[in-house]
Amino acid sequence: MAKSPAPVRPAMSRVRFLGSAKSGTADAWNMRITSIALVPLSIAFVAIVLSLLGKDYAAVRTELGHPLPAILMLLFILSGVFHMKLGMQSIIDDYVHAAQLKEWALIANLFSSVCIGLACIYAVLKLSFT
Amino acid sequence: MKEAEFGASGIETRRPLSPHLQIYRPTLTMMMSIAHRITGAALYFGTLLLAWFLIAVSTGGGAYDVAAYCLNSIAGKLILFGFTWALFHHLLGGIRHAIWDTGHGLEHPQREWLTRAGLVGGIGLTVTVWTIAYLVH
Numbered sequence: 316m317a318k319s320p321a322p323v324r325p326a327m328s329r330v331r332f333l334g335s336a337k338s339g340t341a342d343a344w345n346m347r348i349t350s351i352a353l354v355p356l357s358i359a360f361v362a363i364v365l366s367l368l369g370k371d372y373a374a375v376r377t378e379l380g381h382p383l384p385a386i387l388m389l390l391f392i393l394s395g396v397f398h399m400k401l402g403m404q405s406i407i408d409d410y411v412h413a414a415q416l417k418e419w420a421l422i423a424n425l426f427s428s429v430c431i432g433l434a435c436i437y438a439v440l441k442l443s444f445t
Numbered sequence: 446m447k448e449a450e451f452g453a454s455g456i457e458t459r460r461p462l463s464p465h466l467q468i469y470r471p472t473l474t475m476m477m478s479i480a481h482r483i484t485g486a487a488l489y490f491g492t493l494l495l496a497w498f499l500i501a502v503s504t505g506g507g508a509y510d511v512a513a514y515c516l517n518s519i520a521g522k523l524i525l526f527g528f529t530w531a532l533f534h535h536l537l538g539g540i541r542h543a544i545w546d547t548g549h550g551l552e553h554p555q556r557e558w559l560t561r562a563g564l565v566g567g568i569g570l571t572v573t574v575w576t577i578a579y580l581v582h
């Protein structure tokens with residue numbers, strides 16, 4: 316039987332998700348995407364916090380409830396928690412070697428990232444809609 | 446040094462280990478790599494602070510007063526200053542990673558300059574932001 320030729324695959328398809336395991340590089344890719352997004356978003360976050368300084372409670376509430384700061388905060392939080400979940404995961408992978416402990420650490424990381432993200436999003440939305 | 450471990454065959458079974466931190470002479474790029482990880486982990490806990498603050502604002506009343514009091518205290522300000530620095534240091538580290546990922550700036554003088562720029566830039570941006578904070582406040 317004729318040997319089939321070596322598969323020809325564009326180099327980028329190997330890098331973007333499509334390695335032998337089909338998902339092996341997804342985390343690295345998502346880390347990059349979120350870190351690119353976080354450059355402008357963290358600057359926006361710092362600017363929003365600066366704009367809150369010296370304001371009283373009512374003014375802080377109003378400011379955070381405006382669409383632009385609220386949307387920027389939501390984007391910062393979303394990309395931030397996604398990014399930090401992946402980042403902490405690689406720290407755990409590097410330092411926690413006992414199999415069971417590692418499993419629990421990864422679960423705790425996922426749960427706390429989701430909880431922090433959801434709590435922030437809930438709070439920002441509440442400020443906008445009430 | 447631990448003694449070598451031997452299996453039943455008498456042949457050394459301890460797996461070879463790659464050299465780790467204590468073997469290398471410390472360099473700036475290495476310290477900055479460690480700092481990137483430490484600031485990343487610190488920012489993780491910083492997001493807890495953000496969640497607390499946002500929940501306090503959306504709850505209002507006493508919850509907001511407590512948060513505002515804590516964040517305005519000396520300890521609160523020190524933590525926020527550290528958070529600002531961690532964010533900027535980590536952000537510049539991320540940009541450095543992105544540049545290195547394209548294959549640029551990896552040669553000797555460039556990589557040292559990029560690393561120093563990250564260190565100095567992180568401190569500079571932090572001081573700038575806090576100066577602005579005190580000027581507008």
Ligand code: HEM
Nearest residue numbers: 350353357395399402403482485486488489536539540542
């Ligand atoms: C919400 C703010 C942020 C949090 C909570 C956060 C958290 C983390 C954590 C926990 C890690 C893992 C550290 C490691 O693996 O050594 C990490 C890595 C990383 N962060 Fe962030 N980060 C934040 C903002 C940013 C920003 C603004 C950038 C901008 C470019 C960035 C770029 C990166 C990159 C490129 C890595 C990967 C480093 C590597 O592959 O060794 N991060 N981050």
